[in-house]
Amino acid sequence: MKRALTLATGMGVGYVVGTRAGREKYDRMKLKVHEVSQQPAVAGIRENLQERVETASKSVAGKVTDVASGLTKKLHSSSHDEEPSAPVVPAPEASDEFPAAPTTGIVPDGDAV
Template sequence: MRYRLTFAAGLAVGYVLGSKAGRERYEQLAAVTRRIAENPAVRNAGEAAVQTGREAAAKAVDAVGERTGYRLPPSVSARIRYPGGAGDTLDERSGRAG
């Protein structure tokens, strides 16, 4: 309950400050945000984070698959895509018919 109250208070404060600042300040903040997002260093950092996440997910999928022997119900394994390959499902990676 405490977290909900904190969130609601933050939302209320943000609304009040935003409404006092007005549209002009909003446009200024949006322009700064766009400029930051278009910065090559920021884009490279974002792409590196995505790549690191994909590699970690691939390792996690392999670790879980090895522990479970890739035993998933067909209805589940048909929906899970292996993050490291061209559309391979877990069953395809393990050699099982899916």
């Protein structure tokens, strides 16, 4: 059902965007889509999906909040309670010399620079 709905939506959008059928055909197609969307079976499916999405979004939002607060607590407690696990080593000083070019095995002509 989901795939069929996605396919129909894609075909409808492609038709509208990809053709120059004119306003009359567009209006007829829009009217037909409206008629189909108002049928009781389709309206029931739409309401069911809306309820599922709302329930799932609330559940996910709660889980994300819980995970984020747990991570925040771990970060704060670990930064105040523990010593760093590895010593901090400073970066080497930059040198003015470039590293040697890799050898490619290609020998330039005598005239080439």
